[in-house]
Amino acid sequence: MKIPINERAKALQVPGIRAFSNQLVDYPDAVNLTIGQPDFPTPEAVKQAGIDAINNDQTGYSHNAGLLELRQAVSSFFSDKYGFTYNPVNEIVITAGASEAIDSTFRTILSPGDEVILPTPLYLGYEPIIELCGAKVVYMDTSDTGFRPSPERLKSLITSKTKAILFNFPSNPTGVTLEKEHMDEIVKVLEEHPIYVLTDEIYSENTFSGEHVSFAQYESLRDRLFLIHGLSKSHSMTGWRIGYVLGPEEIMNHIVKVHLYNSVCASVPSQYAGIEALNNCRHIPDEMNKEYIKRRDFVYERLVGMGLDTIKPNGAFYIFPSIEKYGLDSFSFATKLLKEGGVAAVPGSAFSVYGEGYIRLSYAYAMPVLVEGMDRLEKFIQQL
The missing domain is CATH 3.40.640.10 (Type I PLP-dependent aspartate aminotransferase-like (Major domain))
Known part of the structure:
Protein backbone atom coordinates (compact mmCIF):
# COMPACT_ATOMS: atom_id res chain seq x y z
CA MET A 1 0.00 0.00 0.00
CA LYS A 2 1.37 3.39 -1.03
CA ILE A 3 1.30 6.11 1.60
CA PRO A 4 1.32 9.60 0.04
CA ILE A 5 4.06 12.13 0.70
CA ASN A 6 4.04 15.90 0.56
CA GLU A 7 3.03 16.83 -3.00
CA ARG A 8 5.19 19.94 -2.83
CA ALA A 9 8.24 17.81 -2.11
CA LYS A 10 7.30 15.40 -4.89
CA ALA A 11 7.18 18.30 -7.35
CA LEU A 12 10.76 19.36 -6.62
CA GLN A 13 13.24 18.93 -9.43
CA VAL A 14 17.02 18.47 -9.34
CA PRO A 15 18.47 21.90 -10.28
CA GLY A 16 19.80 22.17 -13.81
CA ILE A 17 23.24 23.00 -12.39
CA ARG A 18 23.43 19.65 -10.62
CA ALA A 19 21.74 17.80 -13.45
CA PHE A 20 24.54 18.74 -15.79
CA SER A 21 27.40 18.35 -13.33
CA ASN A 22 26.01 14.91 -12.39
CA GLN A 23 26.23 13.84 -16.04
CA LEU A 24 30.00 14.20 -15.93
CA VAL A 25 30.32 10.68 -14.56
CA ASP A 26 29.42 9.53 -18.08
CA TYR A 27 31.89 11.97 -19.69
CA PRO A 28 35.05 11.67 -17.60
CA ASP A 29 37.16 13.60 -20.12
CA ALA A 30 34.84 16.61 -20.28
CA VAL A 31 35.95 20.00 -19.01
CA ASN A 32 33.62 20.89 -16.14
CA LEU A 33 32.65 24.57 -16.00
CA THR A 34 29.40 24.09 -14.11
CA ILE A 35 29.97 24.40 -10.39
CA GLY A 36 30.40 27.70 -8.57
CA GLN A 37 32.93 26.60 -6.01
CA PRO A 38 36.28 28.34 -5.42
CA ASP A 39 39.20 26.13 -6.40
CA PHE A 40 41.39 27.74 -3.73
CA PRO A 41 42.05 25.87 -0.48
CA THR A 42 40.57 27.16 2.75
CA PRO A 43 43.19 29.50 4.32
CA CYS A 281 41.68 36.72 7.29
CA ARG A 282 39.73 39.58 5.78
CA HIS A 283 42.45 39.98 3.14
CA ILE A 284 41.79 36.57 1.60
CA PRO A 285 38.97 37.59 -0.78
CA ASP A 286 41.13 40.33 -2.33
CA GLU A 287 43.88 37.81 -2.99
CA MET A 288 41.47 35.41 -4.68
CA ASN A 289 39.87 38.25 -6.65
CA LYS A 290 43.17 39.05 -8.36
CA GLU A 291 43.11 35.60 -9.90
CA TYR A 292 39.37 35.71 -10.63
CA ILE A 293 39.85 38.95 -12.57
CA LYS A 294 42.56 37.34 -14.71
CA ARG A 295 40.30 34.37 -15.36
CA ARG A 296 37.27 36.53 -16.08
CA ASP A 297 39.17 38.70 -18.55
CA PHE A 298 40.55 35.66 -20.35
CA VAL A 299 37.17 33.94 -20.64
CA TYR A 300 35.37 37.14 -21.62
CA GLU A 301 37.86 37.96 -24.36
CA ARG A 302 37.71 34.41 -25.72
CA LEU A 303 33.91 34.42 -25.78
CA VAL A 304 33.75 37.79 -27.52
CA GLY A 305 36.36 36.56 -29.97
CA MET A 306 34.09 33.61 -30.78
CA GLY A 307 31.30 36.04 -31.60
CA LEU A 308 29.19 35.38 -28.51
CA ASP A 309 27.22 38.32 -27.10
CA THR A 310 28.42 38.58 -23.52
CA ILE A 311 28.07 41.10 -20.70
CA LYS A 312 31.36 41.42 -18.81
CA PRO A 313 30.66 40.44 -15.19
CA ASN A 314 31.83 42.61 -12.30
CA GLY A 315 31.40 40.08 -9.53
CA ALA A 316 30.96 36.46 -8.45
CA PHE A 317 32.73 34.00 -10.81
CA TYR A 318 30.19 33.36 -13.55
CA ILE A 319 29.71 34.58 -17.09
CA PHE A 320 26.47 34.30 -19.05
CA PRO A 321 26.99 34.38 -22.84
CA SER A 322 24.09 34.33 -25.29
CA ILE A 323 23.83 31.31 -27.59
CA GLU A 324 20.48 32.35 -29.05
CA LYS A 325 21.82 32.89 -32.57
CA TYR A 326 22.62 29.21 -32.97
CA GLY A 327 18.95 28.25 -33.10
CA LEU A 328 19.08 25.77 -30.23
CA ASP A 329 17.38 26.09 -26.89
CA SER A 330 19.87 26.31 -24.04
CA PHE A 331 19.26 22.77 -22.79
CA SER A 332 19.85 21.30 -26.25
CA PHE A 333 22.91 23.48 -26.75
CA ALA A 334 24.43 22.49 -23.39
CA THR A 335 23.69 18.81 -24.01
CA LYS A 336 25.25 18.92 -27.46
CA LEU A 337 28.23 20.86 -26.08
CA LEU A 338 28.81 18.19 -23.45
CA LYS A 339 28.40 15.18 -25.73
CA GLU A 340 30.13 16.53 -28.81
CA GLY A 341 32.31 19.34 -27.53
CA GLY A 342 33.49 17.86 -24.25
CA VAL A 343 32.55 20.91 -22.16
CA ALA A 344 29.98 20.93 -19.35
CA ALA A 345 28.07 24.21 -19.01
CA VAL A 346 24.74 25.00 -17.40
CA PRO A 347 21.79 25.83 -19.68
CA GLY A 348 20.34 29.26 -19.05
CA SER A 349 16.89 27.75 -18.64
CA ALA A 350 18.11 26.33 -15.32
CA PHE A 351 17.84 29.91 -14.06
CA SER A 352 14.18 30.37 -15.08
CA VAL A 353 12.54 30.83 -18.46
CA TYR A 354 14.18 34.27 -18.64
CA GLY A 355 17.59 32.60 -18.78
CA GLU A 356 16.66 30.85 -22.01
CA GLY A 357 19.07 31.62 -24.86
CA TYR A 358 22.12 31.69 -22.57
CA ILE A 359 24.55 29.31 -20.92
CA ARG A 360 26.36 29.82 -17.64
CA LEU A 361 30.07 29.18 -17.40
CA SER A 362 31.93 29.22 -14.09
CA TYR A 363 35.49 30.52 -14.12
CA ALA A 364 36.20 29.32 -10.57
CA TYR A 365 38.72 26.95 -12.14
CA ALA A 366 42.47 27.07 -12.71
CA MET A 367 43.66 28.75 -15.90
CA PRO A 368 44.75 25.53 -17.67
CA VAL A 369 41.20 24.19 -17.26
CA LEU A 370 39.73 27.41 -18.65
CA VAL A 371 42.12 27.44 -21.60
CA GLU A 372 41.16 23.90 -22.54
CA GLY A 373 37.48 24.66 -22.01
CA MET A 374 37.57 27.74 -24.24
CA ASP A 375 39.53 25.89 -26.94
CA ARG A 376 36.93 23.12 -26.98
CA LEU A 377 34.02 25.56 -26.94
CA GLU A 378 35.46 27.50 -29.86
CA LYS A 379 35.98 24.33 -31.87
CA PHE A 380 32.44 23.21 -31.09
CA ILE A 381 30.93 26.54 -32.17
CA GLN A 382 32.89 26.51 -35.43
CA GLN A 383 31.27 23.18 -36.30
CA LEU A 384 27.67 24.29 -35.60
Whole structure:
Protein backbone atom coordinates (compact mmCIF):
# COMPACT_ATOMS: atom_id res chain seq x y z
CA MET A 1 0.00 0.00 0.00
CA LYS A 2 1.37 3.39 -1.03
CA ILE A 3 1.30 6.11 1.60
CA PRO A 4 1.32 9.60 0.04
CA ILE A 5 4.06 12.13 0.70
CA ASN A 6 4.04 15.90 0.56
CA GLU A 7 3.03 16.83 -3.00
CA ARG A 8 5.19 19.94 -2.83
CA ALA A 9 8.24 17.81 -2.11
CA LYS A 10 7.30 15.40 -4.89
CA ALA A 11 7.18 18.30 -7.35
CA LEU A 12 10.76 19.36 -6.62
CA GLN A 13 13.24 18.93 -9.43
CA VAL A 14 17.02 18.47 -9.34
CA PRO A 15 18.47 21.90 -10.28
CA GLY A 16 19.80 22.17 -13.81
CA ILE A 17 23.24 23.00 -12.39
CA ARG A 18 23.43 19.65 -10.62
CA ALA A 19 21.74 17.80 -13.45
CA PHE A 20 24.54 18.74 -15.79
CA SER A 21 27.40 18.35 -13.33
CA ASN A 22 26.01 14.91 -12.39
CA GLN A 23 26.23 13.84 -16.04
CA LEU A 24 30.00 14.20 -15.93
CA VAL A 25 30.32 10.68 -14.56
CA ASP A 26 29.42 9.53 -18.08
CA TYR A 27 31.89 11.97 -19.69
CA PRO A 28 35.05 11.67 -17.60
CA ASP A 29 37.16 13.60 -20.12
CA ALA A 30 34.84 16.61 -20.28
CA VAL A 31 35.95 20.00 -19.01
CA ASN A 32 33.62 20.89 -16.14
CA LEU A 33 32.65 24.57 -16.00
CA THR A 34 29.40 24.09 -14.11
CA ILE A 35 29.97 24.40 -10.39
CA GLY A 36 30.40 27.70 -8.57
CA GLN A 37 32.93 26.60 -6.01
CA PRO A 38 36.28 28.34 -5.42
CA ASP A 39 39.20 26.13 -6.40
CA PHE A 40 41.39 27.74 -3.73
CA PRO A 41 42.05 25.87 -0.48
CA THR A 42 40.57 27.16 2.75
CA PRO A 43 43.19 29.50 4.32
CA GLU A 44 45.64 27.67 6.56
CA ALA A 45 44.86 29.78 9.63
CA VAL A 46 41.16 29.07 9.21
CA LYS A 47 41.77 25.34 8.87
CA GLN A 48 43.98 25.39 11.96
CA ALA A 49 41.26 27.14 13.97
CA GLY A 50 38.86 24.33 13.09
CA ILE A 51 41.48 21.69 13.95
CA ASP A 52 42.20 23.39 17.27
CA ALA A 53 38.50 23.44 18.11
CA ILE A 54 38.29 19.70 17.54
CA ASN A 55 41.48 19.01 19.51
CA ASN A 56 40.17 21.16 22.37
CA ASP A 57 36.90 19.20 22.40
CA GLN A 58 34.86 22.21 21.30
CA THR A 59 32.48 19.87 19.54
CA GLY A 60 29.23 20.19 21.47
CA TYR A 61 26.25 22.43 20.86
CA SER A 62 26.55 26.19 20.80
CA HIS A 63 23.82 28.71 21.50
CA ASN A 64 21.11 28.17 18.88
CA ALA A 65 21.96 31.53 17.31
CA GLY A 66 25.63 30.59 17.17
CA LEU A 67 28.69 31.37 19.26
CA LEU A 68 28.46 34.93 20.54
CA GLU A 69 32.10 35.46 19.54
CA LEU A 70 31.26 34.58 15.95
CA ARG A 71 28.18 36.79 15.95
CA GLN A 72 30.37 39.61 17.25
CA ALA A 73 32.86 38.94 14.45
CA VAL A 74 30.06 39.09 11.87
CA SER A 75 28.80 42.36 13.34
CA SER A 76 32.29 43.89 13.40
CA PHE A 77 32.99 42.85 9.81
CA PHE A 78 29.93 44.61 8.39
CA SER A 79 30.42 47.62 10.65
CA ASP A 80 34.07 48.05 9.69
CA LYS A 81 33.64 47.46 5.95
CA TYR A 82 30.15 48.70 5.14
CA GLY A 83 29.33 51.10 7.95
CA PHE A 84 26.17 49.51 9.33
CA THR A 85 25.78 47.67 12.63
CA TYR A 86 23.66 44.73 13.74
CA ASN A 87 23.44 43.76 17.40
CA PRO A 88 25.24 40.40 17.76
CA VAL A 89 23.03 39.43 20.68
CA ASN A 90 19.64 39.54 18.99
CA GLU A 91 19.98 40.53 15.31
CA ILE A 92 22.32 37.84 13.95
CA VAL A 93 21.81 34.09 13.60
CA ILE A 94 24.57 31.72 12.44
CA THR A 95 23.24 29.03 10.12
CA ALA A 96 24.39 25.89 8.30
CA GLY A 97 25.41 27.84 5.21
CA ALA A 98 23.61 30.72 3.50
CA SER A 99 21.12 28.24 2.04
CA GLU A 100 19.78 27.40 5.48
CA ALA A 101 19.65 31.12 6.29
CA ILE A 102 17.38 31.62 3.28
CA ASP A 103 15.28 28.60 4.19
CA SER A 104 14.80 29.64 7.82
CA THR A 105 13.95 33.20 6.83
CA PHE A 106 11.38 32.24 4.20
CA ARG A 107 9.78 29.68 6.51
CA THR A 108 9.45 32.39 9.16
CA ILE A 109 7.88 35.11 7.02
CA LEU A 110 5.86 33.25 4.36
CA SER A 111 2.32 31.91 4.56
CA PRO A 112 0.41 29.91 1.93
CA GLY A 113 -0.82 32.18 -0.84
CA ASP A 114 1.87 34.84 -0.38
CA GLU A 115 3.82 36.04 -3.41
CA VAL A 116 7.58 36.55 -3.64
CA ILE A 117 9.17 38.55 -6.44
CA LEU A 118 12.39 37.11 -7.86
CA PRO A 119 14.41 39.11 -10.41
CA THR A 120 15.49 36.65 -13.09
CA PRO A 121 17.56 34.98 -14.41
CA LEU A 122 18.68 33.88 -10.97
CA TYR A 123 19.92 30.97 -8.90
CA LEU A 124 16.97 28.60 -8.64
CA GLY A 125 17.69 27.41 -5.12
CA TYR A 126 15.23 30.08 -3.98
CA GLU A 127 12.08 29.00 -5.78
CA PRO A 128 11.72 25.49 -4.27
CA ILE A 129 11.94 26.89 -0.73
CA ILE A 130 9.24 29.43 -1.50
CA GLU A 131 6.98 26.78 -3.01
CA LEU A 132 7.51 24.40 -0.08
CA CYS A 133 6.09 27.18 2.08
CA GLY A 134 2.97 27.22 -0.09
CA ALA A 135 3.84 30.63 -1.51
CA LYS A 136 4.03 31.66 -5.16
CA VAL A 137 7.00 32.94 -7.17
CA VAL A 138 6.51 35.99 -9.36
CA TYR A 139 9.34 36.45 -11.85
CA MET A 140 10.73 39.85 -12.78
CA ASP A 141 12.41 39.65 -16.17
CA THR A 142 15.76 41.48 -16.32
CA SER A 143 17.05 39.91 -19.52
CA ASP A 144 16.19 43.08 -21.47
CA THR A 145 17.50 45.56 -18.86
CA GLY A 146 21.14 44.48 -18.60
CA PHE A 147 20.26 41.88 -15.96
CA ARG A 148 19.42 44.69 -13.53
CA PRO A 149 15.90 45.01 -12.07
CA SER A 150 13.79 47.82 -13.49
CA PRO A 151 12.18 50.05 -10.84
CA GLU A 152 9.13 50.50 -13.06
CA ARG A 153 8.75 46.77 -13.62
CA LEU A 154 9.16 46.10 -9.91
CA LYS A 155 6.38 48.55 -9.11
CA SER A 156 4.07 46.91 -11.63
CA LEU A 157 4.55 43.46 -10.05
CA ILE A 158 3.74 44.39 -6.46
CA THR A 159 0.21 43.39 -5.44
CA SER A 160 -1.73 42.97 -2.23
CA LYS A 161 -0.39 39.41 -2.09
CA THR A 162 3.28 40.39 -2.35
CA LYS A 163 5.05 39.44 0.87
CA ALA A 164 8.71 39.74 -0.12
CA ILE A 165 11.31 40.32 -2.80
CA LEU A 166 14.71 38.69 -2.98
CA PHE A 167 17.79 40.27 -4.55
CA ASN A 168 21.09 38.51 -5.33
CA PHE A 169 23.93 40.86 -6.27
CA PRO A 170 26.62 40.20 -7.35
CA SER A 171 24.44 37.86 -9.33
CA ASN A 172 24.47 34.16 -9.88
CA PRO A 173 24.32 33.44 -12.86
CA THR A 174 25.21 36.73 -14.58
CA GLY A 175 27.96 38.21 -12.40
CA VAL A 176 26.23 41.60 -12.69
CA THR A 177 26.51 44.07 -9.80
CA LEU A 178 24.24 47.00 -8.87
CA GLU A 179 25.56 50.55 -8.71
CA LYS A 180 24.31 52.79 -5.91
CA GLU A 181 22.40 55.07 -8.30
CA HIS A 182 20.39 52.12 -9.57
CA MET A 183 19.83 50.80 -6.05
CA ASP A 184 18.55 54.23 -4.98
CA GLU A 185 15.79 53.97 -7.58
CA ILE A 186 14.88 50.43 -6.47
CA VAL A 187 14.78 51.50 -2.83
CA LYS A 188 12.43 54.38 -3.64
CA VAL A 189 9.91 51.83 -4.91
CA LEU A 190 10.42 49.54 -1.91
CA GLU A 191 9.87 52.42 0.50
CA GLU A 192 6.35 52.82 -0.88
CA HIS A 193 5.28 49.24 -0.19
CA PRO A 194 5.21 47.20 3.09
CA ILE A 195 7.04 44.10 1.88
CA TYR A 196 10.02 42.18 3.23
CA VAL A 197 13.37 42.45 1.47
CA LEU A 198 15.82 39.54 1.37
CA THR A 199 19.23 40.39 -0.02
CA ASP A 200 21.55 37.46 -0.73
CA GLU A 201 24.99 39.07 -0.83
CA ILE A 202 27.06 35.90 -0.56
CA TYR A 203 29.27 37.17 -3.42
CA SER A 204 29.75 40.70 -2.05
CA GLU A 205 33.44 40.10 -1.35
CA ASN A 206 33.90 38.95 -4.94
CA THR A 207 33.26 42.41 -6.41
CA PHE A 208 36.00 43.30 -8.89
CA SER A 209 35.73 47.06 -9.42
CA GLY A 210 34.00 49.78 -7.46
CA GLU A 211 32.52 49.25 -4.03
CA HIS A 212 29.82 46.73 -3.24
CA VAL A 213 26.74 48.50 -1.93
CA SER A 214 24.46 46.57 0.40
CA PHE A 215 20.71 47.02 0.67
CA ALA A 216 21.35 46.95 4.42
CA GLN A 217 22.98 50.37 4.09
CA TYR A 218 19.53 51.88 3.50
CA GLU A 219 18.16 52.75 6.92
CA SER A 220 14.61 53.02 5.57
CA LEU A 221 14.58 49.25 4.91
CA ARG A 222 16.22 48.01 8.08
CA ASP A 223 13.01 47.11 9.95
CA ARG A 224 12.03 44.61 7.19
CA LEU A 225 15.29 43.60 5.57
CA PHE A 226 17.19 40.34 5.96
CA LEU A 227 20.82 40.23 4.87
CA ILE A 228 21.93 36.74 3.86
CA HIS A 229 25.65 36.04 3.84
CA GLY A 230 28.33 33.49 4.67
CA LEU A 231 31.90 32.33 4.20
CA SER A 232 31.53 29.77 1.41
CA LYS A 233 32.61 32.03 -1.45
CA SER A 234 34.69 34.70 0.27
CA HIS A 235 36.99 32.26 2.09
CA SER A 236 36.62 29.09 0.01
CA MET A 237 34.69 27.37 2.80
CA THR A 238 31.78 25.75 0.95
CA GLY A 239 31.97 22.49 2.91
CA TRP A 240 32.33 24.17 6.30
CA ARG A 241 28.68 25.32 6.03
CA ILE A 242 28.83 28.66 7.82
CA GLY A 243 26.25 31.24 6.83
CA TYR A 244 24.37 33.95 8.66
CA VAL A 245 21.25 36.04 8.48
CA LEU A 246 21.05 39.57 9.88
CA GLY A 247 17.72 41.25 10.50
CA PRO A 248 15.44 43.17 12.89
CA GLU A 249 15.28 41.80 16.44
CA GLU A 250 11.50 41.33 16.49
CA ILE A 251 11.59 38.86 13.58
CA MET A 252 15.00 37.35 14.30
CA ASN A 253 13.52 36.05 17.56
CA HIS A 254 11.26 33.87 15.39
CA ILE A 255 13.89 32.99 12.78
CA VAL A 256 16.13 31.52 15.48
CA LYS A 257 13.26 29.22 16.52
CA VAL A 258 12.77 27.95 12.97
CA HIS A 259 16.54 27.54 12.66
CA LEU A 260 16.88 25.57 15.88
CA TYR A 261 14.18 23.10 14.88
CA ASN A 262 15.98 22.71 11.57
CA SER A 263 19.57 22.19 12.71
CA VAL A 264 19.87 23.16 16.44
CA CYS A 265 23.04 25.09 15.62
CA ALA A 266 25.76 25.35 13.00
CA SER A 267 28.79 23.06 13.31
CA VAL A 268 30.80 24.35 16.27
CA PRO A 269 34.32 23.61 14.90
CA SER A 270 33.23 25.40 11.73
CA GLN A 271 32.06 28.34 13.82
CA TYR A 272 35.50 28.65 15.40
CA ALA A 273 37.00 28.55 11.91
CA GLY A 274 34.58 31.33 10.96
CA ILE A 275 35.80 33.51 13.82
CA GLU A 276 39.34 33.24 12.47
CA ALA A 277 38.19 33.98 8.92
CA LEU A 278 36.31 37.14 9.87
CA ASN A 279 38.73 38.48 12.47
CA ASN A 280 42.11 37.71 10.94
CA CYS A 281 41.68 36.72 7.29
CA ARG A 282 39.73 39.58 5.78
CA HIS A 283 42.45 39.98 3.14
CA ILE A 284 41.79 36.57 1.60
CA PRO A 285 38.97 37.59 -0.78
CA ASP A 286 41.13 40.33 -2.33
CA GLU A 287 43.88 37.81 -2.99
CA MET A 288 41.47 35.41 -4.68
CA ASN A 289 39.87 38.25 -6.65
CA LYS A 290 43.17 39.05 -8.36
CA GLU A 291 43.11 35.60 -9.90
CA TYR A 292 39.37 35.71 -10.63
CA ILE A 293 39.85 38.95 -12.57
CA LYS A 294 42.56 37.34 -14.71
CA ARG A 295 40.30 34.37 -15.36
CA ARG A 296 37.27 36.53 -16.08
CA ASP A 297 39.17 38.70 -18.55
CA PHE A 298 40.55 35.66 -20.35
CA VAL A 299 37.17 33.94 -20.64
CA TYR A 300 35.37 37.14 -21.62
CA GLU A 301 37.86 37.96 -24.36
CA ARG A 302 37.71 34.41 -25.72
CA LEU A 303 33.91 34.42 -25.78
CA VAL A 304 33.75 37.79 -27.52
CA GLY A 305 36.36 36.56 -29.97
CA MET A 306 34.09 33.61 -30.78
CA GLY A 307 31.30 36.04 -31.60
CA LEU A 308 29.19 35.38 -28.51
CA ASP A 309 27.22 38.32 -27.10
CA THR A 310 28.42 38.58 -23.52
CA ILE A 311 28.07 41.10 -20.70
CA LYS A 312 31.36 41.42 -18.81
CA PRO A 313 30.66 40.44 -15.19
CA ASN A 314 31.83 42.61 -12.30
CA GLY A 315 31.40 40.08 -9.53
CA ALA A 316 30.96 36.46 -8.45
CA PHE A 317 32.73 34.00 -10.81
CA TYR A 318 30.19 33.36 -13.55
CA ILE A 319 29.71 34.58 -17.09
CA PHE A 320 26.47 34.30 -19.05
CA PRO A 321 26.99 34.38 -22.84
CA SER A 322 24.09 34.33 -25.29
CA ILE A 323 23.83 31.31 -27.59
CA GLU A 324 20.48 32.35 -29.05
CA LYS A 325 21.82 32.89 -32.57
CA TYR A 326 22.62 29.21 -32.97
CA GLY A 327 18.95 28.25 -33.10
CA LEU A 328 19.08 25.77 -30.23
CA ASP A 329 17.38 26.09 -26.89
CA SER A 330 19.87 26.31 -24.04
CA PHE A 331 19.26 22.77 -22.79
CA SER A 332 19.85 21.30 -26.25
CA PHE A 333 22.91 23.48 -26.75
CA ALA A 334 24.43 22.49 -23.39
CA THR A 335 23.69 18.81 -24.01
CA LYS A 336 25.25 18.92 -27.46
CA LEU A 337 28.23 20.86 -26.08
CA LEU A 338 28.81 18.19 -23.45
CA LYS A 339 28.40 15.18 -25.73
CA GLU A 340 30.13 16.53 -28.81
CA GLY A 341 32.31 19.34 -27.53
CA GLY A 342 33.49 17.86 -24.25
CA VAL A 343 32.55 20.91 -22.16
CA ALA A 344 29.98 20.93 -19.35
CA ALA A 345 28.07 24.21 -19.01
CA VAL A 346 24.74 25.00 -17.40
CA PRO A 347 21.79 25.83 -19.68
CA GLY A 348 20.34 29.26 -19.05
CA SER A 349 16.89 27.75 -18.64
CA ALA A 350 18.11 26.33 -15.32
CA PHE A 351 17.84 29.91 -14.06
CA SER A 352 14.18 30.37 -15.08
CA VAL A 353 12.54 30.83 -18.46
CA TYR A 354 14.18 34.27 -18.64
CA GLY A 355 17.59 32.60 -18.78
CA GLU A 356 16.66 30.85 -22.01
CA GLY A 357 19.07 31.62 -24.86
CA TYR A 358 22.12 31.69 -22.57
CA ILE A 359 24.55 29.31 -20.92
CA ARG A 360 26.36 29.82 -17.64
CA LEU A 361 30.07 29.18 -17.40
CA SER A 362 31.93 29.22 -14.09
CA TYR A 363 35.49 30.52 -14.12
CA ALA A 364 36.20 29.32 -10.57
CA TYR A 365 38.72 26.95 -12.14
CA ALA A 366 42.47 27.07 -12.71
CA MET A 367 43.66 28.75 -15.90
CA PRO A 368 44.75 25.53 -17.67
CA VAL A 369 41.20 24.19 -17.26
CA LEU A 370 39.73 27.41 -18.65
CA VAL A 371 42.12 27.44 -21.60
CA GLU A 372 41.16 23.90 -22.54
CA GLY A 373 37.48 24.66 -22.01
CA MET A 374 37.57 27.74 -24.24
CA ASP A 375 39.53 25.89 -26.94
CA ARG A 376 36.93 23.12 -26.98
CA LEU A 377 34.02 25.56 -26.94
CA GLU A 378 35.46 27.50 -29.86
CA LYS A 379 35.98 24.33 -31.87
CA PHE A 380 32.44 23.21 -31.09
CA ILE A 381 30.93 26.54 -32.17
CA GLN A 382 32.89 26.51 -35.43
CA GLN A 383 31.27 23.18 -36.30
CA LEU A 384 27.67 24.29 -35.60
